[in-house]
Amino acid sequence: MKRSSWFNSTVAWLVYAFLYAPIAVVVVFSFNAARSGIEWRGATLDWYRRLFANEQVQSALKVSLIVAVTSTALAAGLGTTLALALEKHMRRGREVVNGLLAVPVFVPDIVLAVALLLFFGLMREWFRVFELGLVTIIAGHVTFQIPFVAMVVRARLAGMDPALDEAARDLGATPRQVFRHVTLPLLMPGIVAGAMLAFTLSLDDFVVSFFSGGPGSTTLPVYIYSSVKRGVTPEIHALSTLLMAVSVVATVVAMMLQRRDVR
Amino acid sequence: MRKSGWLSLFLAAMAVVQAGAAQQLRLFIWSEYIDPAIVKQFEAQFDCKVTIDLYEEAESMLAKVQGGGVSLYDVVVPPDHLVKAMVALNLLAPLRHENVPNLKNLDARFANPPYDRGNKFTAAYQWGTVGVFYRAEPGVKVAESWSLFFDASKQMKPFGLIDSQRDLIGAALKFKGHSLNSTDPMQLREARDLVLEAKKRSTSFDGSVAAKNKVVAKGLKAGIVYSGEAARGMTDDKATRYFIPKEGSQIWQDNLAVLAKAPNRDLAEKFINFMLDARVGAQLSKFTQFATPNAEARKLLGPEELSNPAIYPPASVMEKLEFLEDLGAKSRLYDEVWIQIKTR
Amino acid sequence: MNAAARRRDKGWWLGVPGIGWLGMFLVLPLLAVFAVSFLTRGEYGGYGLPLTIENYRRLAGWGELGFDPLYPVILGRSLALGFGTAVLCFLLAVPLTFFIAGLGERRRLVALTLVMIPFWTNLLVRTYAWQLLLGPSSWLSEAAAAAGFISAGEGLYPSWSAVAIGMVADFLPFFALPLFASVEKLDWTLAEAAADLGANRWQVFRHAVWPQIRPGAVTGFVLVFLPATGQFVIPDLLGGAKTALLGNAIQQQFGQSRDWPFGAAMACVGLVIMGAGLFIQRRINRLKEAGL
Numbered sequence: 044m045k046r047s048s049w050f051n052s053t054v055a056w057l058v059y060a061f062l063y064a065p066i067a068v069v070v071v072f073s074f075n076a077a078r079s080g081i082e083w084r085g086a087t088l089d090w091y092r093r094l095f096a097n098e099q100v101q102s103a104l105k106v107s108l109i110v111a112v113t114s115t116a117l118a119a120g121l122g123t124t125l126a127l128a129l130e131k132h133m134r135r136g137r138e139v140v141n142g143l144l145a146v147p148v149f150v151p152d153i154v155l156a157v158a159l160l161l162f163f164g165l166m167r168e169w170f171r172v173f174e175l176g177l178v179t180i181i182a183g184h185v186t187f188q189i190p191f192v193a194m195v196v197r198a199r200l201a202g203m204d205p206a207l208d209e210a211a212r213d214l215g216a217t218p219r220q221v222f223r224h225v226t227l228p229l230l231m232p233g234i235v236a237g238a239m240l241a242f243t244l245s246l247d248d249f250v251v252s253f254f255s256g257g258p259g260s261t262t263l264p265v266y267i268y269s270s271v272k273r274g275v276t277p278e279i280h281a282l283s284t285l286l287m288a289v290s291v292v293a294t295v296v297a298m299m300l301q302r303r304d305v306r
Numbered sequence: 307m308r309k310s311g312w313l314s315l316f317l318a319a320m321a322v323v324q325a326g327a328a329q330q331l332r333l334f335i336w337s338e339y340i341d342p343a344i345v346k347q348f349e350a351q352f353d354c355k356v357t358i359d360l361y362e363e364a365e366s367m368l369a370k371v372q373g374g375g376v377s378l379y380d381v382v383v384p385p386d387h388l389v390k391a392m393v394a395l396n397l398l399a400p401l402r403h404e405n406v407p408n409l410k411n412l413d414a415r416f417a418n419p420p421y422d423r424g425n426k427f428t429a430a431y432q433w434g435t436v437g438v439f440y441r442a443e444p445g446v447k448v449a450e451s452w453s454l455f456f457d458a459s460k461q462m463k464p465f466g467l468i469d470s471q472r473d474l475i476g477a478a479l480k481f482k483g484h485s486l487n488s489t490d491p492m493q494l495r496e497a498r499d500l501v502l503e504a505k506k507r508s509t510s511f512d513g514s515v516a517a518k519n520k521v522v523a524k525g526l527k528a529g530i531v532y533s534g535e536a537a538r539g540m541t542d543d544k545a546t547r548y549f550i551p552k553e554g555s556q557i558w559q560d561n562l563a564v565l566a567k568a569p570n571r572d573l574a575e576k577f578i579n580f581m582l583d584a585r586v587g588a589q590l591s592k593f594t595q596f597a598t599p600n601a602e603a604r605k606l607l608g609p610e611e612l613s614n615p616a617i618y619p620p621a622s623v624m625e626k627l628e629f630l631e632d633l634g635a636k637s638r639l640y641d642e643v644w645i646q647i648k649t650r
Numbered sequence: 651m652n653a654a655a656r657r658r659d660k661g662w663w664l665g666v667p668g669i670g671w672l673g674m675f676l677v678l679p680l681l682a683v684f685a686v687s688f689l690t691r692g693e694y695g696g697y698g699l700p701l702t703i704e705n706y707r708r709l710a711g712w713g714e715l716g717f718d719p720l721y722p723v724i725l726g727r728s729l730a731l732g733f734g735t736a737v738l739c740f741l742l743a744v745p746l747t748f749f750i751a752g753l754g755e756r757r758r759l760v761a762l763t764l765v766m767i768p769f770w771t772n773l774l775v776r777t778y779a780w781q782l783l784l785g786p787s788s789w790l791s792e793a794a795a796a797a798g799f800i801s802a803g804e805g806l807y808p809s810w811s812a813v814a815i816g817m818v819a820d821f822l823p824f825f826a827l828p829l830f831a832s833v834e835k836l837d838w839t840l841a842e843a844a845a846d847l848g849a850n851r852w853q854v855f856r857h858a859v860w861p862q863i864r865p866g867a868v869t870g871f872v873l874v875f876l877p878a879t880g881q882f883v884i885p886d887l888l889g890g891a892k893t894a895l896l897g898n899a900i901q902q903q904f905g906q907s908r909d910w911p912f913g914a915a916m917a918c919v920g921l922v923i924m925g926a927g928l929f930i931q932r933r934i935n936r937l938k939e940a941g942l
Contacts, residue, residue: 050745051745051746051748051749051752052749054742054745054746054749055745055746055749055750058742058746058822059764059765061819061822062765062768062819062822062823063768064779064783064819065768065775065776065777065779065780065783065819066768066771066775066776066779068779068782068783069775069776069779072782102357120667121667121668121671122668124664124665124667124668125664125665125667125668125669127664127665128662128663128664128665128666128668129665132662132664132665136662140665140669143669143672143676143677144672145928146676146680146924147676149872149873149876149877149924149927149928150876150877150880150920150921150924151876151877151879151880151881151882151896151897151920151924152877152880152882153880153882153897153900153901153917153920154683154880154900154917154920154921154924155676155679157683157900157904157913157914157917158679158680158682158683158917159675159679160373160904161679161682161683161686161910161914162675162678162679162682163374164373164374165682167374174374174377174378175373175374175375175378176378182675183675185671185675186671186672186675186676189668189671189672193668240770243770246772247770247771247772247773247774249772249773249774249883250882250883254904257374257375257378259332259357259359261359264772264774267772267774267775267778268774269337269360269362271774271778271781271887272362272512272513272516273337273362273513273515273516273519274515274516274519274520274523275778275781275782279778283772283775286771286772286775287771287772287775290770290771290772291767291770291771293770294766294767294770295763295767298763298766302759363906365905365906365907365908366905366906368908369904369905369906369908372696372908373904394693395696464786471906505892506892508890509786509805509808509890510808510890511890511892525785525786634693635693641907641908641909644906644907645899645902645907646718646720648894648898648902648906649720649724649894649898649899649902650720650894
């Protein structure tokens with residue numbers, strides 16, 4: 044059984060075509076002059092122009108960015124501290140926390156979304172907090188972002204040479220100084236990579252945003268969904284193309300950061 | 307450091323968002339149901355910003371409002387059959403008539419409706435019918451009946467069914483000659499089986515706007531839509547038609563209402579009063595192509611609208627139309643049937 | 651404990667914010683779901699006491715219009731779809747990962763990134779794109795009609811096939827990446843030795859290759875099967891109303907049907923499935939660690 048047999052190659056190429064067909068369709072048809080259907084009628088940038096004039100899109104974009112930036116900042120902090128605690132400090136309880144971190148990854152997103160909806164509802168009744176809106180969406184996003192950030196940071200920590208820490212301490216540095224001047228700078232690429240992944244996850248999230256959103260807090264994916272329900276238009280293709288471009292850039296940057304060696 | 311940089315960005319963004327918020331009116335309304343020009347007029351006249359969220363069908367609106375929207379939106383547009391339920395759930399705020407003097411503009415037939423005597427909570431917005439929107443082919447005669455969907459031998463493929471509980475179950479009930487408000491489990495089971503069988507032969511399951519768009523885009527030959535959608539569709543594409551099936555169908559009335567915990571109740575009532583103005587009402591109906599319940603506005607409409615049978619059906623058709631009623635505890639039966647329809 | 655160990659354990663408070671957050675926004679909501687599943691739906695929606703197991707009875711089939719295996723069927727279908735998706739992904743991922751493993755160092759990175767990229771683009775966008783690719787007037791539909799799989803004028807969408815295609819397209823990277831982690835470390839000498847000793851291709855795979863890639867395959871399987879069972883967006887967009895699955899059914903309860911307790915009961919079932927799946931995966935991995 045050869046690794047690069049013609050069978051494997053053929054299947055592999057077909058798989059790539061299969062994975063990229065939907066993306067290609069959206070990108071190509073965002074330039075299509077035809078209003079609907081899939082006949083090609085010449086190239087145009089009209090739909091992109093219309094997009095920038097669309098008020099609802101602008102407001103959805105604002106919401107998506109605010110949510111993504113805020114949730115990423117929170118998740119970066121919470122995920123990093125959690126990763127540090129797990130890798131360097133906690134002996135007992137590690138199993139439990141690992142299990143806890145696995146839940147948002149494996150649970151179907153709709154179960155998480157309705158759980159949050161119910162929870163916010165109860166909180167509203169008893170304590171009058173958590174009106175559906177930006178705050179609730181951000182809270183939901185952070186919850187599923189934390190495991191991803193923690194995972195990336197832990198991988199980075201695991202790859203770090205403990206001798207550096209020891210060396211710094213031997214030279215008389217306090218634990219705080221060790222952290223600030225040795226650990227943190229080395230960890231930074233990992234944190235940023237985790238943050239970029241978290242940012243992408245938030246920007247692309249649909250299910251949680253759909254259930255946890257309120258008026259004026261429609262994110263881009265929720266806007267796209269409502270539009271698709273009414274009939275797909277080339278403007279949506281244009282919007283989707285831009286959204287995908289952002290995700291791709293963020294992911295590639297994150298991957299590059301992760302691959303930088305810890306010297 | 308990165309983290310504080312992001313924090314500053316966030317704070318700056320929030321500042322921008324807050325600075326833009328003068329007085330705000332939050333409207334929760336059906337899609338394609340209000341003229342953007344009217345919204346701009348209101349914003350200019352009352353120096354405020356209107357944010358609009360959309361829904362595609364009534365029960366989802368109720369779900370959103372019940373699920374927390376009651377304190378997040380100011381004005382909502384419930385259909386006739388949901389008003390009693392919303393009042394029972396304490397979701398609506400009473401209308402203070404001294405703030406809504408234009409209520410007097412309403413036609414007597416649409417003011418003081420049976421589900422809201424004295425207009426305590428609502429003011430009529432638009433009314434219309436549920437019917438069939440289809441693509442006409444030259445030389446082909448089309449039976450004006452629900453059998454286009456429910457009878458395999460007379461079906462018009464490809465067709466779509468409407469994704470709305472009372473509307474679709476009602477159509478099936480009417481096809482079988484029953485009332486739209488039947489609570490007889492046997493009749494409901496019959497209706498359910500009809501719809502399930504039709505679903506197998508159908509191409510899609512959409513709201514009225516999506517169905518209209520698909521017929522115009524030639525993705526469907528026939529769909530179940532609301533009268534205004536059909537009228538707009540017929541303006542876009544002269545080859546399409548609308549009819550009310552001979553077995554009868556639904557007439558409905560949508561209403562403006564203020565939510566119980568609306569953040570800006572005063573502005574909400576001003577908005578309702580504004581919408582009841584004669585000129586605004588006429589402009590609204592010209593845009594949505596639905597029928598206006600506003601007697602003063604009707605005077606300002608021209609023959610293109612008033613003589614359009616899709617918008618204003620003749621008396622002979624009006625006889626076959628039935629209003630939906632709120633069924634109280636019996637709505638459970640419809641909920642059960644609907645779940646089975648959606649999930650089988 | 652020695653000084654180093656003590657120093658290590660002292661920093662546990664670092665984990666408090668993260669754990670606290672997850673406790674509040676993950677554990678409590680899931681407990682809320684469990685609790686609400688035992689409440690009763692109000693007359694017009696909403697929920698409250700009395701406590702009841704009526705929701706679970708309905709899930710088992712005893713509804714208001716008589717016995718109806720509707721929900722057990724939906725659950726069965728969802729599990730089948732999740733399982734089928736995982737199997738299809740496996741069948742495609744194996745040749746794919748072998749191919750990537752056979753590439754040179756630099757090309758390998760590119761190939762992997764290319765697999766990852768769709769994974770990180772918006773699911774909604776990729777899914778609605780399949781509507782276009784599988785609609786009545788698309789090439790694929792016309793080809794399928796010509797081949798007799800579907801009637802003319804009909805599309806491949808909406809239908810179960812469309813849902814399956816959408817699911818596999820979405821979940822394939824989930825399977826490929828963990829599988830690749832195992833395939834990358836494959837010791838081919840074992841396979842070569844087996845072949846030299848006269849084993850045919852199938853035997854080589856079964857005895858020399860499969861045991862080595864099994865951990866990656868099991869992880870990939872669980873990573874696909876569990877979320878796929880509860881998927882909502884793909885069946886919603888590609889199945890029309892013709893494919894009713896657990897995810898759609900849950901969404902229904904919190905949307906149009908306004909029956910939160912019933913929806914909560916369904917969500918609990920989803921949680922049980924997830925728990926069972928994770929448990930099985932850890933057992934299998936532990937067995938593997940024990941050398942079985």
